[in-house]
Amino acid sequence: MDEAHVLERLRALAIETPSWGYGNSGTRFHVYPWPGAARDVRERIADAALVHRLTCCCPTVAVHIPWDAVDDYAELRAFAEEDGIRIGGINMNLFGEDDYRLGSLCHPDPAVRGAAVRHCLECVEIAKEVDSPLVSLWLPDGTNYPGQDDLGDRHSRLVAGLEEVYAALPPGMRLLVEYKFFEPGFYSTDLPDWGTAALVCRRLGPQAQVLVDTGHHPQGTNIEQIVALLLAEGLLGGFHFNNRKYGDDDLIVGSIDPFELFRIMREIALGDSARVAFMIDQSHNVEGKIDAMIQSVMNIQTAYAKALLVDEEGLAERQQAGDVLGAHRVLLEAFETDVRPLLGRLRGALGVDPDPVEAFRLGGYAARLAEERGTATVESAYETT
Ligand code: RM4
Ligand code: MN
Ligand code: MN
Numbered sequence: 001m002d003e004a005h006v007l008e009r010l011r012a013l014a015i016e017t018p019s020w021g022y023g024n025s026g027t028r029f030h031v032y033p034w035p036g037a038a039r040d041v042r043e044r045i046a047d048a049a050l051v052h053r054l055t056c057c058c059p060t061v062a063v064h065i066p067w068d069a070v071d072d073y074a075e076l077r078a079f080a081e082e083d084g085i086r087i088g089g090i091n092m093n094l095f096g097e098d099d100y101r102l103g104s105l106c107h108p109d110p111a112v113r114g115a116a117v118r119h120c121l122e123c124v125e126i127a128k129e130v131d132s133p134l135v136s137l138w139l140p141d142g143t144n145y146p147g148q149d150d151l152g153d154r155h156s157r158l159v160a161g162l163e164e165v166y167a168a169l170p171p172g173m174r175l176l177v178e179y180k181f182f183e184p185g186f187y188s189t190d191l192p193d194w195g196t197a198a199l200v201c202r203r204l205g206p207q208a209q210v211l212v213d214t215g216h217h218p219q220g221t222n223i224e225q226i227v228a229l230l231l232a233e234g235l236l237g238g239f240h241f242n243n244r245k246y247g248d249d250d251l252i253v254g255s256i257d258p259f260e261l262f263r264i265m266r267e268i269a270l271g272d273s274a275r276v277a278f279m280i281d282q283s284h285n286v287e288g289k290i291d292a293m294i295q296s297v298m299n300i301q302t303a304y305a306k307a308l309l310v311d312e313e314g315l316a317e318r319q320q321a322g323d324v325l326g327a328h329r330v331l332l333e334a335f336e337t338d339v340r341p342l343l344g345r346l347r348g349a350l351g352v353d354p355d356p357v358e359a360f361r362l363g364g365y366a367a368r369l370a371e372e373r374g375t376a377t378v379e380s381a382y383e384t385t
Contacts, residue, residue, distance in 0.1 A: 003342065006308045009269070010346050013304055015241075015297050016060045016088045016279040017051055019044035019068050022290065024376060025283035036369030037289055039376045041068040042079060047290055047369075049083035054359050055297050056350040060088030062136070062279055065123050067093065073129035087130040089176070089238075089279060092123045095140035095184065103141035105161035106154040106190045113161055120165040127173060134238070134277055135169075136211060137162075138178040142185020142192075154190050159203055166204040175208045176237040176277065177201055180216035183248060193217075194226045198235050209237025213281055214253075214264070215244040224263040231271035238277030241300060250282045252292050254299030261299065262335050266307040290369075291360045298343075298357065305339040 001009075022038040024031050038044040041063070048061035061080065070076050080087050094104035094116050102108060104116035120137065127135050139158070143149050162175075169175060179197040182189055191197055194210055201208040210230055214223060230236035241253040243261075254261040268276065278300070284292045311330050318327040344354035353359035360366070 001308055001312075006305065006342065007346055007349070009308055010301060010305055010343070011350070013057065013301065014060070014278065015058050015300055016062050016277065017048045017058050017293050017297070018062045018064070018091075018279065018281055019048065020064050021280065021282050021284065021293055022047040026285050032286065033375045034284075034289060035375045036366060036371075036373045037376055039373060041070060041076065043373065044068065045076075045080050045085070045087075046083060047293075049080070049085045050360075050365065051290060051293050051297065052085050054294060054352060054356040056347070056352045057297055057301065058085070060086045060132075062089040062091055062281075063087055064091040064093055065119075065126060066096070073126055077130040087132055089134040089136045089277065090123045090127045090130070090132055091136045091138070092120050094119065094137075100140070102149070103143075103154070103190070105139060106141040106149075106157045108149060108153075113157060117161050117164050120161075121168050124165065124168045124170075124173070128170060133173050134176060135173065136176040136178065136238075136279075137165075138180065138211075138213070139191045140184050142182075142187070142189035144185055144187050146187060148187070151188060154188075158190055159200060162200060162204055162208075166208060169207050173207065174237055174275075175204070176211040177208060178211040178213055178216070178240065180213065180248065181218055194230065198230065198233070201235055201237075206234075210235050211238050211240060211277075212236070213240035213242070213248075214261075215240075215242045215248045215250060215281075219246075223260065224267050227264055227267040228271065231267060231273065231276075236271075236273075236276055238279055240279055240281030241296065242280065242282040252282060252284075252287075252299070253280060253296035254303060255295075258299065258303065259335060261303040262306050263331075265300070265303040266310060266331070269304065269307040269310070270312075288366065290365065291357050294356045294360055298355075301343055301346075302339055305342055306334050306337055309337055309339070310334040 022044040024033050024037045038047050045061055052058040077087055099112050107113050123135050177197045179191045179193050181192045197210045201210055243251040243253055243256040245256050280296050315327055315330040347354050
């Protein structure tokens with residue numbers, strides 16, 4: 001692909017950042033408050049808007065309900081738009097209530113399942129109010145011990161609950177279904193993998209698609225193959241980008257395995273990804289929030305730029321000829337290309353600094369935010385888990 005086309009594709013890449021990545025977060029052992037970290041939904045949106053100003057690549061912010069709940073969503077939408085961004089995916093929370101001890105949509109008690117469905121329906125209403133085309137569901141349901149519940153029944157309850165939610169989607173709105181192989185359940189998880197999520201989405205209909213959180217697979221999983229297959233089946237709804245080493249680590253995207261990120265972005269570059277939502281889902285435990293988010297955005301752009309540079313013709317020839325190493329070297333050639341000058345030109349044309357992380361770090365933003373906001377006391381539930 002020539003440079004003009006690569007730049008055009010890069011310009012079209014919009015990455016959504018998560019409101020929950022801007023507040024204090026930690027591990028189950030401790031939360032270390034970060035000076036100037038966002039303390040409420042408006043500050044979280046303001047930080048996402050700053051990331052967009054510095055990158056010109058992050059025009060929407062995902063919210064999590066009820067963490068970001070407000071009385072007036074029209075007002076929240078206007079607040080975001082005045083700051084230059086829009087509210088994107090509405091993430092449902094089915095793990096934050098005492099009643100969910102044995103699950104939410106899969107709970108044995110129909111009353112609890114009903115409450116979980118009502119929460120999802122409320123999120124659909126919020127999406128309508130803020131004019132977002134996406135609601136996003138990560139289901140924490142699962143069991144801890146063999147015999148705790150009937151696995152088949154749990155699946156039936158899940159499908160029945162999601163059918164109610166699906167029926168409430170207005171035309172054009174999509175339900176993204178996220179999977180994760182373990183946690184908080186340690187014996188079984190009701191949506192453990194992409195295949196289960198895909199089956200559920202197929203049952204629901206075309207407005208339901210799978211969300212791939214890159215941190216939600218067992219060690220060694222070939223994520224790019226999952227991406228390729230979901231794209232081919234029209235079932236890839238979006239990503240939660242982050243990186244992992246051991247568990248659901250939520251580390252900076254591409255920080256542990258940039259080659260994996262490149263391989264994922266190559267499948268994106270090849271397929272029809274026009275409707276794929278590129279979202280980041282990460283939380284920062286020991287580093288700053290905003291510059292780490294920008295680093296993730298830059299790493300995605302870097303991987304995508306390299307993916308777009310793959311000599312596809314040369315690769316196809318070598319694949320046809322059975323030249324295994326030759327084909328592999330075509331990928332390496334692209335991966336090893338220094339795309340910083342290219343991305344510098346992209347950012348120059350967009351009117352932002354060639355290195356937005358440095359622009360943040362040298363721009364006095366962190367000091368100003370620390371001065372304005374101080375070092376918050378950790379209050380909300382997700383900050384203490
Ligand atoms: C889950 C999953 C969800 C996120 C929650 C907080 O592990 O990644 O997307 O909303 O964590
Ligand atoms: Mn996620
Ligand atoms: Mn996760």
